[in-house]
Amino acid sequence: MFAALFRFLESRIDVFAPFDEAQTPPKGVWPFMWHHIKGVKGWMALIMLTGLGFSGIEAAMYLMVGWFVDLLATQSPATIWRDHGTLLFGAAFLLVVVRPLIYFANHAIVDQVVVPQITNQIRWRNHVYTLGHALSYFQNDFAGRLSARVIQAGQSIRGATIEVIDDLWYALIFASVAIGFFGSTSIWLAMPVIGWLAAYVALLVYFVPRAKKRSEANSLGRSTTTGRIVDAYTNILTVKLFARSDAERSAVRDSLTRWNASFLHLSRLITGVSVILQAMNSLLVVVTAWLCLHLWGLGEMTPGAVAASIGLALRLVQMSTWLIHLVRGVFENIGSVQESMETIAKPHDLTDAPEAVPLAVGKGAISFDRVRFNYGRKAGLFEDLNLEIRPGEKIGLVGPSGAGKSTLVNLLLRLYPLEGGRILIDGQDIAGVTQDSLRAQIGMVTQDNSLLHRSIGDNIAYGRIGATQDEIVEAARRASADDFVAGLSDQDGRRGFDSRVGERGVKLSGGQRQRIAIARVLLKDAPILILDEATSALDSEVEATIQEQLTQLMQGKTVIAIAHRLSTIAALDRLIVLDKGRIVDTGTHAELVARGGLYARLWSHQSGGFLAVADEEKVPA
Known part of the structure; x- marks a missing residue:
């Protein structure tokens, strides 16, 4: 009797009752x-x-x-x-x-x-x-x-x-x-x-x-x-x-x-x-x-x-x-x-517009229209920046550290609010669509891939809700991660895809974390793909294998790639050269080298395929 009474009382307040999450x-x-x-x-x-x-x-x-x-x-x-x-x-x-x-x-x-x-x-x-x-x-x-x-x-x-x-x-x-x-x-x-x-x-x-x-x-x-x-x-x-x-x-x-x-x-x-x-x-x-x-x-x-x-x-x-x-x-x-x-109790800096609708991506055209942004400081990083990316085009962002490459990508993901201008995807202003739907249509692999302190399978499945175990295993195979995953175990005796990776994935090497992150994006299969030094932590043999999978993944998608190792993006459709927030040149690898500008100087300074100064771009907090 008392157990039933207690259950009744304990169910009077719903901990997870709906509420206005934006208030x-x-x-x-x-x-x-x-x-x-x-x-x-x-x-x-x-x-x-x-x-x-x-x-x-x-x-x-x-x-x-x-x-x-x-x-x-x-x-x-x-x-x-x-x-x-x-x-x-x-x-x-x-x-x-x-x-x-x-x-x-x-x-x-x-x-x-x-x-x-x-x-x-x-x-x-x-x-x-x-x-x-x-x-x-x-x-x-x-x-x-x-x-x-x-x-x-x-x-x-x-x-x-x-x-x-x-x-x-x-x-x-x-x-x-x-x-x-x-x-x-x-x-x-x-x-x-x-x-x-x-x-x-x-x-x-x-x-x-x-x-x-x-x-x-x-x-x-x-x-x-x-x-x-x-x-x-x-x-x-x-x-x-x-x-x-x-x-x-x-x-x-x-x-x-x-x-x-x-x-x-x-x-x-x-x-x-x-x-x-x-x-x-x-x-x-x-x-x-x-x-x-x-x-x-x-x-x-x-x-x-x-x-x-x-x-x-x-x-x-x-x-x-x-x-x-x-x-x-x-x-x-x-x-x-x-x-x-x-x-x-601080207002959200980034909120969905009152009439925001889900983003619908058909072709994947991206337009940066007179974009202005500088983390709230007076001097502008981007001042009236314009860039058109055609549907299905594969472009590379090139430039020295601090040029604005990662910032441009973060603005496309709407991680920061624009200070002027707009960004369009298939003609839709990203400020007028829901943030979740925007990011759901973009897959991204970065060089610093922190994982959740959960199982390998959970981390890969983060790429798509409802993914089956077979789909998770297939994504790991395509990312050349299945071999090392099979040999993993944790202190609680869990093995393989059930083993925990530790906080931020610390139990895995940088290359292993990157392969799990790539498997996650392969599973997500979004129409727009961003690769920010996606294979930087991999050895040459594994990189060659994964590059084949990434090449297949890029088919039919709009791709933005950032790499200090210029050889990894030289074969893309077009390269955009940034310097201090401005587009200073654009063209194919051959065209840019022939013109002898900033890209040609960066290319000439390569040593073993890397830029002499390969610091990751610093993004102010």
Whole structure:
């Protein structure tokens, strides 16, 4: 029965319910939180109502203890059941049946309906929104820090909300009942509690803003240290190759030192406030007990009222320590929410147009029409650049480092927004089509092919949704990858196409990663093909084999190839020579060599088929 009830409750909130993925979350901590919890406001109201019921019963228990003590003092065993049996049974029913039921309802809603689902729903929605940011967004931050902010947003928003609605509400109701009871007994008895509450509020006013500021510094230290550690792990090969383990240890040590200092700064505040609070609590208990004794001596309080009063005072004292840490936790969560909001709630630099439609590629003609772009700087890399690529034409982009070759390709893929002009594919402005449909029609192999930390088969199948195992194996065979894949295994005993490749494919050699990337593009079989040093990491024998497959793959496709090794693109239909963002020459290999321009100079500087200066083009973040 309980299992069915739990399943019902746990299915009330759909973690992956559809939402507007392009809507920018609002700025401001409270609007940002409301943006994520407004869908469960009804459940939050139920949490508040059940909390009200439970806190009321908790406070009433102390009043019932006082009433019970007075009964024992004034009634005999023979008369107590006769005169008060109904009330005694009613009190027992309230405590044995009603109280557990309300407690169950409150915790079932909190723990089964809201907490797991809303936490992960917030994480899911923030992850989806973050994925929609442009490439530059990810280039400007630590991957570890971004992921930490997405994860902590769910926990912090849920924590702050539940603590305010459930726990603080409980404390408020209990304190109100206590003051009401003390005031109804004697105004003098209420005075110590009112004075204690005033001092408690003053302590919170002093403590909370300082705790918030110090908690934010502590949270920043945590995320900075996490980002630094993840950055070192992600680039562990570079750390090892340059023998920089000491430098990385030193950097993390410095970061941990700052984090530890901020944590100690916060701890000093907590310790000082806790000592003051305990002194206030002790004073409240002593003064309340003395007043109760005085009023009892004057005949203005019964023994039961004394027991209830001291019990309520002790309960307030007990709650006070818990409550001050709860308030601190609320503001810590709010600080974490603010950090996440500042990272996540940024408008997407690249969005689909409101009326964007899927790209339909028929012939594959590409037109760069007066393109202007320079990463937001004043001086232009591309100023009114024009380039026409005919359907099915195979062109090569040639030029020294920094000429704009990779940038031109990135603009075609719409990884950056144009600053002027337009790019057309079969007459369709790529700014007016959906980004996913654009990139689905373009296959690309780069010289730096990072793989996902998944199986070989999953990485190849990334090229086409729904690919069969036979199609995956065939793509690997065509990319000359099937031989080495058959001999692969991982630490969990998975072999062949099921073996994991490690983070970014680090368990494979550069040539193996490139062959997997080529297999992925072969499987994708898109009508437009971009090759950016596609065979640079391969030895000559494997390259010759794959070149045959690439030649077949290029049949009937529009191809843009970038290569520093000019011999690999010399046979293309046309070569475009770029220098400092301008097209300085165009023609076949023979025509360009005969003209004696920049291309001829680059060709003459070749050594063993490579450019003398073969640095990869630097793309600013």
